[in-house]
Amino acid sequence: MHFPLSCEVVIIGGGMMGLSTAYRLAQAGCDVIVLEWRNIASGASGRNGGQIIQLDGRDKDQKSISQRLIYAKENTKLLDELYEELDYDFELNRCGSFDVAFSKKDAEELMELVEIQRKAGDKEIEFLEGDEVQRLFPVLRKDVYGARYRPTDGNLEPLKLTYGLAKAAKKYGAKIFTHSKVDKILVDHIGVTGVSIQGRTIKTKWVVNATNAWASILTPEVDILPLRDVAVLTEEIASIPPSPIETIIGDELVFTTTQTRSGNVLVGGRTEARFRKDQYKEDVTLEELRENVSIISEFFPSISNVNVIRAWAGTMAFTADGFPCIGPMPGVKGLIISAGFNNGMGYVAITGKLVSEYILHNGKTSLPLDPFDPARFYKKKIKWPEPYNYSIITKFLGRL
Amino acid sequence: MRIVDHPILGKLKERKKVFIEVDGRKIEAYEGEPIAAALLAAGVRVFRYTSKEKEPRGLFCAIGRCTDCVMIVDGIPNVRTCVTSVRDGMKIETQKGLGKWRK
């Protein structure tokens, strides 16, 4: 592997965040390299369902909603622009998204949530009655009580998005090295001096840790929690329609589905991994396979004969307040963290912009990085619940 | 075309006949044989049309691997006709693209 002896910026992690940043930096003429320990999009970027759900979760805090909205709106604008800019069709489809209520209680909760969100400045979110949801989504089972709906949400192909970003970054001169595992980020008393990889040293003044679920390995001072999810994929079928559907049932079951442009239906949900060490397993157990497949017959009974062709698991990441960490590490000049993501599509465009701005304009960014300041978790020992899964974590974060 | 007489396998033995419907047309088949065999015997080789280019497709591997032979069977699309046996009264339709799921 012919690594350069030095460069301006080293980005560790070849997922959509790292490559989004690499693209912006290279476009601005920066000498940037990306070091990916496996292949491009091997982590969450290539394993998620591509759902574009602008304000995910059921957070009721108006202030936090308003704040997220600013970044969400900007990300939406930039993502649409990326669709034009990148010479790669990543199948962006703004077909709306549904957060479905299967009980009267849930429907009331969603109605309440929609009111809060609208008060916080979200003009697009609406509450739909059960029969309206049925009309828009006829393959869903009959006992729907309503749904939270945003018409401008939708889905895209995350693998293609990541590849598209990589291709564009390379076009502008970025160098991407796969199967290149960084051993250590090298620092002196001021800050970053380089990275150590395969016995070599690459000198640099900027390092971006964009390794998401694995971020704590290279930067243990920031506690980023890995979380595993399982997905199954069906054969191609006619449109059901493609919009992502999410639901939470009795605080226990959380599942999400969406349909790709080619017609495959993706179902994400029930995972068994409970302890931190198990959250990185990318194999699927037979029980998990069966559980996810049963979601299809439970919620889309008329397509219960559909063939399932693939199953896999992947690991996303959480932080203790649900916001990712995007920004400089205190006390280590030149070290930027870009990790803690579990809603990639909601952040991919804005993250690339803000991190590249920070590096190019000496800390000046078009939107403040404060809500994502890694310093808020610097050397904090977070009391994560253990064991944990998606439901437990989102409840812990107050987002269920 | 059915091979009625064969130098090694001998004469076609009498087997129970069933009737299947293919795009509305009644076709004779032998109980237990794969749908694809019955269709080929009746001279039907086009089983479906692709989504994008609307191209005709039919039997290719006959071993349940390639999914080129899929048709809509009793309302369910994407059924591999080379590994699915006929049943008396089965309704088979030429699949156009991804077909439609019955509600």
Add this chain to the structure above:
Amino acid sequence: MKEKEIDLAVVGSGPAGLSAAIEAAKYGASVEIIDENALPGGQLFKQIHKFFGSKEHYAGVRGYDIGRKLLDEAENLKVDIRLNTIAFGVFNKNKIGLFDQKSILVSKPKKIIIATGASENPLAFPGWTLPGVMGAGAVQTMINIHRVLPGRKVLMVGAGNVGLIVSYQLLQAGADVVAIVEAMPKIGGYFVHAAKVLRIGVLILTSHTIIEAKGDKEVESATIAALDQNLNPIKGSEKELEVDLICIAIGLRPEADLCRMLNCEFTYIPFLGGHVPIHNEDMETTTPGVYVAGDVSGIEEASVAMEEGRIAGISAAESLGYISSEEAEKEKMKCKERLKAFRIGPFGSPRQEGKNKIFEEYKRRVKNVK
């Protein structure tokens, strides 16, 4: 989900799988064979021609009769044969997920033998998706098992054993084989098979290939052309043949997905079909307790499949403690001797070379793993 514990699970009921199950059951192991097809016997039941070789290789017996003999032997030894059951994956290292068209079952064997055979290689050319272009194996199934002729005038692509045998069987079924094209300058299959079709007047064109298949909704004609030394079509040599069936017989490749799920390591041996799971002479792969036999371990023939199956079955029984190492060695040696005798001559020695490469690779990898 129902889980069943068993000594040995054999995936595939072809000649390799049946032979393996018979050996292991002979020594007292509890054995289960799993096969996704409605009928057992793998490719044997399509082989209506007589086998040749030694007595142990059932010389003079037709393929389907060999299949029947093996099946009877297995049933007499109380081997459980699950048909219409697909092994859709291996999970948690030793749980085989099975689907029998009704529900999911789980097999928890102590040892596994993968004998899943091979699948045909496709060949892409303009018009290859037209109905009427099929694998030669597909055609063989249709004519010999289902007694259906998928076309009347045939172009066969490939003059290896499969191409030659299926051409002959098409003639027996009443079709007209217009030509056999072979890209290489020599016929790839045994002369015995080539002679049978040549005698009837079928044209075998070496250094030729198919350029295009034409037709409105189905195959109506095929364009063939001659090839130069670099295997490029020679302009002006194109000929159009009126055919309604084009068979592709350009080789097989191991169907080893279950081996991949079991984390077996692979190596690439073109002469044996491409990517093959690495194994030793006792047919054990780099994953301890997982064995392979037959075409899945390298494309050869039914006789080889039977011997390899026997070796795998004996090895599994030995590791389960049902037979002593000395006796196992003695029995395996008999099979290995017969295999050696089968892998000689212009057709056999390249296969022996291929297998030797695999055995070397095994020694290299397993030493490292240890």
